[in-house]
Amino acid sequence: DIVLTQSPALAVSLGQRATISCKTNQNVDYYGNSYMHWYQQKPGQQPKLLIYLASNLASGIPARFSGRGSGTDFTLTIDPVEADDTATYYCQQSRNLWTFGGGTKLELK
Amino acid sequence: EVQLVETGGGLVQPGRSLKLSCVASGFTFNNYWMSWTRQAPGKGLEWVASITNSGGSTYYPDSVKGRFTISRDNAQNTLYLQMNSLRSEDTATYYCTREERITMMVLIPFDYWGQGVMVTVSS
Numbered sequence: 001d002i003v004l005t006q007s008p009a010l011a012v013s014l015g016q017r018a019t020i021s022c023k024t025n026q027n028v029d030y031y032g033n034s035y036m037h038w039y040q041q042k043p044g045q046q047p048k049l050l051i052y053l054a055s056n057l058a059s060g061i062p063a064r065f066s067g068r069g070s071g072t073d074f075t076l077t078i079d080p081v082e083a084d085d086t087a088t089y090y091c092q093q094s095r096n097l098w099t100f101g102g103g104t105k106l107e108l109k
Numbered sequence: 110e111v112q113l114v115e116t117g118g119g120l121v122q123p124g125r126s127l128k129l130s131c132v133a134s135g136f137t138f139n140n141y142w143m144s145w146t147r148q149a150p151g152k153g154l155e156w157v158a159s160i161t162n163s164g165g166s167t168y169y170p171d172s173v174k175g176r177f178t179i180s181r182d183n184a185q186n187t188l189y190l191q192m193n194s195l196r197s198e199d200t201a202t203y204y205c206t207r208e209e210r211i212t213m214m215v216l217i218p219f220d221y222w223g224q225g226v227m228v229t230v231s232s
């Protein structure tokens with residue numbers, strides 16, 4: 001099984017950059033694609049797709065969100081952070097079945 | 110407008126069965142792989158099952174394999190999840206999601222989610 005590890009929480013100031021990491025125990029690259037995706041979930045709401053295949057912005061997502069990485073190390077960056085970005089962020093791999101990370105709760109300082 | 114509407118949740122005793130449904134609209138249902146993902150109260154997301162667009166292949170994690178069955182009716186634009194031998198740890202909100210397979214290697218995962226349906230397993 002592919003296990004995804006995220007830090008439980010991150011606190012940043014408004015207008016600053018937030019970098020959320022996700023590490024996998026196996027390579028999730030295959031034929032030039034990294035099968036890593038990112039979601040945002042606010043309390044009481046369903047998750048929302050932000051980034052797919054490591055670095056592709058999903059439809060309707062502002063360019064403040066970006067993703068990068070390959071192999072086993074990936075990051076989601078929010079720059080600049082706005083108040084509305086307080087949420088829990090999940091990474092997900094689909095290289096071998098589907099698995100989610102434990103989530104990172106983003107809070108404002 | 111893409112819509113995924115789940116129904117069928119509720120309170121069920123351990124060991125009993127429950128069947129969830131997800132009615133899809135606003136897109137060509139038989140072009141998309143479909144999945145169920147769940148979230149226990151206060152916990153993270155857990156993928157539960159997926160099915161190819163034709164229904165010819167299904168996938169499960171070990172936690173539900175042999176107990177849950179995903180299926181679809183493309184004529185009715187409906188996705189199902191049959192849950193048998195339910196346990197207390199199956200208590201969660203269950204979400205229906207879609208995945209677009211653009212090519213064999215390129216996909217857009219879980220871009221739409223339903224509002225979720227609560228399943229509570231308790232005596």
